[in-house]
Amino acid sequence: MQHERIECMKKKVLGLTTALIRQYINHWKPFSRLFLLCDSPVWSIAHDMNELRSVCRSLNIRTLKAGFAAAISNKQCIFVGSHFELLIENNRWLQSTGNRLATAYFHGKPGLGVDEFDICYENLARYHHLISRIQVSCSEMRDIILESGISSEKVFHIPIGINLSFFSQQTAFSKKTMRRELEIPENAVVVGSFQKDGEGWGDGMNPKLIKGPDIFLKTVEILKQSVPELYILLSGPARGYVKSGLNRLKIPYKHVYQESYSDIGRMFQALDLYIVASREEGGPKAVLESMASGVPLVTTRVGQAMDLVEHGRNGWMVPPDDHKGLAHWSTYALEHTTSIRPVIQTARETAEKNSYTSQIPLWLDFMKGFVEIK
Numbered sequence: 001m002q003h004e005r006i007e008c009m010k011k012k013v014l015g016l017t018t019a020l021i022r023q024y025i026n027h028w029k030p031f032s033r034l035f036l037l038c039d040s041p042v043w044s045i046a047h048d049m050n051e052l053r054s055v056c057r058s059l060n061i062r063t064l065k066a067g068f069a070a071a072i073s074n075k076q077c078i079f080v081g082s083h084f085e086l087l088i089e090n091n092r093w094l095q096s097t098g099n100r101l102a103t104a105y106f107h108g109k110p111g112l113g114v115d116e117f118d119i120c121y122e123n124l125a126r127y128h129h130l131i132s133r134i135q136v137s138c139s140e141m142r143d144i145i146l147e148s149g150i151s152s153e154k155v156f157h158i159p160i161g162i163n164l165s166f167f168s169q170q171t172a173f174s175k176k177t178m179r180r181e182l183e184i185p186e187n188a189v190v191v192g193s194f195q196k197d198g199e200g201w202g203d204g205m206n207p208k209l210i211k212g213p214d215i216f217l218k219t220v221e222i223l224k225q226s227v228p229e230l231y232i233l234l235s236g237p238a239r240g241y242v243k244s245g246l247n248r249l250k251i252p253y254k255h256v257y258q259e260s261y262s263d264i265g266r267m268f269q270a271l272d273l274y275i276v277a278s279r280e281e282g283g284p285k286a287v288l289e290s291m292a293s294g295v296p297l298v299t300t301r302v303g304q305a306m307d308l309v310e311h312g313r314n315g316w317m318v319p320p321d322d323h324k325g326l327a328h329w330s331t332y333a334l335e336h337t338t339s340i341r342p343v344i345q346t347a348r349e350t351a352e353k354n355s356y357t358s359q360i361p362l363w364l365d366f367m368k369g370f371v372e373i374k
Helices: 002-025 044-058 066-071 115-130 139-146 172-182 213-226 240-249 261-268 286-293 323-335 341-353 360-367
Strands: 033-037 062-064 077-080 100-104 131-136 155-157 189-194 230-235 253-255 273-276 297-300 316-318
Touching: 033 044, 044 062, 044 360, 115 131, 131 139, 139 155, 155 360, 172 261, 189 213, 189 261, 189 286, 213 230, 213 240, 213 273, 213 323, 230 240, 230 261, 240 253, 261 286, 273 286, 273 323, 286 297, 286 341, 297 323, 316 323
Parallel strands: 033 062, 033 077, 077 100, 100 131, 131 155, 189 230, 189 273, 230 253, 273 297, 297 316
Antiparallel strands: none
16 A cells, blocks of 8 residues: 555656646747657667767757656657657657657668568558658668658658767777776687677577677688687677577677777777678668777678778678678788778778768758757
């Protein structure tokens, strides 16, 4: 009974607080505030929203966090950081037609046998008249989104950017320092894989195949034959499938789960190479992260990699599922550390062109006519 009374009191307080906030919000000028919403306070999209908030600040756009969102009735602007959160049945924002809605639709091609992807795309086709803006991170997804029937004026191609203050160019000293901190042997050849590639938020023994953890394991199995000192540095949650595979292959590794995004930049300092083995992506963020850090990148042709990577010029790219190609170009990059220096430099320039600061003009175009710019 005591517990029930406490819960009842909490609901009353929450209701009163919401009512007061709503009364306050109703005095705002219509479409004068932008609410940035994300699906998790500690994962990738939360970081995207923080960076977008900084961009909006530069553009003199007033933003508010999710705490106020429960009190919104209508005539404000909502950016839902993940289309998976927006394009579900009975989503409150799709029922509230007085607000202006925007979302990021980074990945989830229909027809891949993933129910969630198909449902979201079907709802996009059904509700796109209620959506004012969509950010896509790559040209392939832009074309797919346009096939839903949405007006082309609503779709904006803005890659997932990078905060360069988190990703400095690697030096011999920074590599040695970080390896000592992580207790990685100095003579190891370290390949990075920083992502979430298991289902759910537990151990991740059930692989999320669109992220290509099976392709990654096939790649490093080949790579091990020519690189006996191979060592894998992992980050991200739900990596059980990959760790189990590395144990089976007898490839040494270390898994460091960094909850703070800024710490990921430090981990790149320990690497000799980064591999993206995904089958489908919106980013991945690691494309620009490795480029900014001076770490050679070998990737499948997915997401914004297909727009940003020029094979042999700022990285190396192969078709999805091509583990032999990934292994070949990984070996090449590791064996030609001197001759690929121009590739590393061009990659850094690519990262600089796609920093959040450099993207401010793109976001200005996105926000014009959507939210008030003071």
